[in-house]
Amino acid sequence: MYEDFLFLVPARGGSKGIPRKNIKELNGKPLIYYTLDSIKDIVPINNICISTDDKEIMEKVEAYGIKVPFLRPTVFAKDTSTSQEVIEHALNFYKQKGRQFTGLVLLQPTSPLRNTHHIKEALELFSENIDLIVSVKITTANPYYVLFEENPAGFLELSKKGNFSRRQDCPIVYERNGAIYIYNLRRTYQNPERQKKYVMDEISSIDIDTEFDWMLATYFLSKNK
Numbered sequence: 001m002y003e004d005f006l007f008l009v010p011a012r013g014g015s016k017g018i019p020r021k022n023i024k025e026l027n028g029k030p031l032i033y034y035t036l037d038s039i040k041d042i043v044p045i046n047n048i049c050i051s052t053d054d055k056e057i058m059e060k061v062e063a064y065g066i067k068v069p070f071l072r073p074t075v076f077a078k079d080t081s082t083s084q085e086v087i088e089h090a091l092n093f094y095k096q097k098g099r100q101f102t103g104l105v106l107l108q109p110t111s112p113l114r115n116t117h118h119i120k121e122a123l124e125l126f127s128e129n130i131d132l133i134v135s136v137k138i139t140t141a142n143p144y145y146v147l148f149e150e151n152p153a154g155f156l157e158l159s160k161k162g163n164f165s166r167r168q169d170c171p172i173v174y175e176r177n178g179a180i181y182i183y184n185l186r187r188t189y190q191n192p193e194r195q196k197k198y199v200m201d202e203i204s205s206i207d208i209d210t211e212f213d214w215m216l217a218t219y220f221l222s223k224n225k
Helices: 031-039 055-063 083-096 116-124 211-224
Strands: 005-010 048-051 103-106 132-138 148-150 156-158 174-184 195-199
Touching: 005 031, 005 083, 031 048, 031 055, 031 116, 048 055, 048 083, 083 103, 116 132, 116 174, 116 195, 174 195
Parallel strands: 005 048, 005 103, 132 195
Antiparallel strands: 103 174, 132 174, 148 156
16 A cells, blocks of 8 residues: 555754754654654555665664665755755655655654554545645644734734634634645645645644653653553
8 A cells, every 4th residue: 555655754863952863762762763663564665765864863764674775965964954855855866766656755753643543544635636735733822812923113913813802713723743744746745835734633743842842752652651
């Protein structure tokens, strides 16, 4: 199943907030292993691409039974490097090997509570007339109610105008949680316009960027055990 999809896991060696976080042990196993566990039973192993510039990450992944096809060039592994550059580099690599895909699933290792069920559900939303399926959560920082911007006079104004006296009455607003991106390669992966949401709960949406995020993930993974 999903033989025509590339499952791309970007895992750069450099990380500022939590050094070496992609292979730092979270509840007894390297962070990146949670992502590998979520996909290794639903897709052929040779459709999984770990894009890393780091030999230690490569060794950890290969010790887990997944071959790393290349080491990402430093030019695509900077703090300023974009997901689009990482995608393009990986697709070009496979194209040179004679392989092309109709879809690409981008899974960042920093979402350890995203699981196989979430990925399968998101894939079920894929269709030929969309550019991107993206995972989101309902935001708690609603721009109709609690988000403000400073106007030219220096006073705060609501970011989005509306006449709502209760949070419950505000329109639902979603924010990307960074867990799942599914691109339709028959259309575009650059500046996708036709996007559809896949909604995840707040706990499953934890995206590890800070030590506090790490503590939250540790707690909820322990609870799941």
